Amino acid sequence: MSEQKPLLTSRYEIPNAHTIEVAEKHGAYKSARKALLTMKPEDIRAEVKKASIRGRGGAGFPAGVKWGFLNPQEGEQVYLVINGDESEPGTFKDRTILNVDPHRLIEGILITCWAIGAHTAYVYIRGELAHSIKSLDAALAEARAKGYVGEKPFGKPFEIQIYTHSGAGAYICGEETALLNSLEGRRGEPRLKPPFPAIKGAFDQPTIVNNVETIAAVPDVIEMGGEPWCNLSRLAPADGGVRLYGISGHVKRPGIYEAPVGITMRELIDVYGGGMLHDDRPLKAVIPGGSSTPVLRPDLKVDAKKADHPLHPWHGQSEIDVPMGVDTYRALGTMLGTCCAIVMDSSVNMVEACRNLMRFYQHESCGQCTPCREGTGWLLDTLDEICEGRGRPEDVHRLVEIANNMMGNTICAFADGTAMPLLGFVQKFREEFVAAVEKGRPLQARHDDSTAALVRGRAA
Amino acid sequence: MAFALTPEREREVDELLTHYPNKRAALIPVLWICQRQHGWISPEVVAWVAQRLELSTAVVTGVVTFYTMFFQHPVGSHVIWVCRTLSCDLRGAKVIQDHLEEKLGCHAGGTSKDGKFTLLKAECLAACGQAPMVQIDDDYHENLTLEKLDQIIESYRGTPSAQE
Ligand SMILES: Cc1cc2nc3c(=O)[nH]c(=O)nc-3n(C[C@H](O)[C@H](O)[C@H](O)COP(=O)(O)O)c2cc1C
C-alpha cells in the first residue's frame, strides 16, 4: 500500500472526528482560514487548476476548468451546488465523508464559495441517507456557532450560507440538471443542455455543480499547493492527487480506501480489497467505477501495439493492470466513473448480472426520452426472457441493436450509461449470452448462490 | 379530515423557507416534514402543501409521484427496504428478501398482517461495501446474516412507528 499519509481519510480513524472540536484539533479549517484571509479568489482557482482534480462524480471533468466557465453578468448570483446524490450502483464513498468527516466538506465549500464568488451553497443528499443529512446538519450548526459559516466567515466580510437539501428517492437526481430541478421543487427530470449550469443553473443563475469528494479534496490542495498535491498521483499531471476507491462484491475486505490516482485494478482487489473472497473462485469480471462503466475481464489483454497508443506501455498485459485514471480507462473502452469497483468471481453468471443492472435502469429512467424509456424496458424484457429459458437466437443481436439505438439520442447521459455497460457485457461475454439462449432453460447459476451460505451464518 | 402540521413543525417550515429564493424550492423538504408527521402523503396533505407553498395540487402531485420515498398509500409502522442491486445480490440479498417474506408473511410490496412492517425492494442504497443490507425507516442495517436480521426485526416490534 502507499506510504503517503492519508489526506481525505486523515480523520477517519479518529474518534468523534465529526465534531468540530476534534476535527479542528486535527487540522480542520486551517486551509479555509488561509484561503479566505490571505488568498485572492483567482489564486485559489489557479491552484485548483494546477491540482488537476478530475471530478469525482463520474464524468471526470477537471474542477478548475469547470470553475473557469463562470461568467456572471451584472445582477446575477453565483450558486455552488454539491452533488451528494450518490446513487450509482456500487458507489458508497461520499457517504463516508458526510458521516465521518463532514467538516472537511464544509471547509471545502467555504474555500470554493470564496474562489467562485458564491454566497450560497446547497448540498443535495439523497433522501435515503437520512443519517448523513443529520450528520452534516449537525456539523453545519457547529460551524455556524463558531462563525465559520455565516455573515463573516473567519471575520472576512464575505457572507457564505450553506444548506442541506434532501432528495426523496430517484437515481436520476444525480444527473446535475435533474438535481437542479429537484432542488427547485420540481420533478427530477434532466434539462436540455446548453445552457450549461455554469451559465444558467439553480434558479436560472450561474451555478457550479461538484461532487462531494471533489470539494472535500480542495482543503488539501490549498494546504499543500496545487502542484505537490497533483504529483501525489501516478498519472500526474493530467489526473491529479489521491482519491477514494471503493470495492464491493466478492472480495475479503470490501470498503472505501484512499490511494493515489493511478493504482491498478489488480492492486485494488488484491492489496486493498484483501483478495478474492473464496480462494478457489478466481476473478471473472469487474465493473470498474459504478454500474454505468463497461466491465473488465482479467483474461483479456490490452491491444495497443502502436507506439503512439495511449495504452502502449501496457500492451499485452491484462486489462486489470492498466492504471486507474480518467483518460487511461477511456482509452481502454470503459470509464473510471466513481472509482468504486464491483468484483465478481467465477460463480457469477454474466447474463444474470447484466439483468440485475438493467432492472435498475428500467426502474430509474425518468421517462422523458422515448429511446431511454422504451429501450430500458425492452432490454430488461429481453434479458428476462433469456434468463427464464425463453430466449431466441436473435435475442443477443437484439440486445445490441436496442442499446445502439439508445446511445446519443437522448436529453441526458443516462441512456448512454445504460447502453454502454450492456454492450460491454455482451461483447466481452458473448459466449455466455449465446449459451443462455441456446440452452432454452432457466439459468441455473444464480449470481447470489455463491454467498448465500455466508448469510445463512455458515462458512461457504 | 383536514390536515395541519403541529406548531413545532410549522416553525420548521418557516425556517426552511428562508433557505431558498422562492417558496417552491421548499416543496420536497416540506413534503418530508408532512410525511414524518402523517406517515404518507394523503390527498389532504397534498392540498395543505399546495396551499402553504402557493402551488397547484397538480404540481404537488406531480412531484410526489416522481419520488419513490413519498408514500401515496398508508404503510406499516415500519418500512423495510431490501437492497437488491448487484453488489448486494452478489452477497446474498435474495436470501435476505426470501427470509423476510417468509417471516412477515407478505411479498415485497406488501404489509404484514399485523400492520407492523411494509416490505419493499430498493435499488442501490450506497452501502455496497457492507452488503447485504436493509434500510428500516431512517436506519441502515449492514453486513447482515439471517441471525442478525432476526434480532433486528424483533427489536422493531416493540417500538413505536416511525411517524408520530
Ligand atoms: C445518470 C447520471 C447520474 C449521476 N449521478 C451522480 C451522482 O450520484 N453523484 C455525482 O456526484 N454525480 C453524478 N452524476 C454526474 C453529475 O451529472 C455531474 O457531472 C457531477 O456531479 C459533477 O461533479 P464533479 O465534476 O465534481 O464530478 C451523474 C450523471 C448522470 C448522467
Ligand code: SF4
Ligand atoms: S435519457 Fe433517460 S433519464 Fe435522461 S432525460 Fe432521457 S429519459 Fe430521462
Ligand code: FES
Ligand atoms: S448494491 Fe446494495 S447498497 Fe449498493
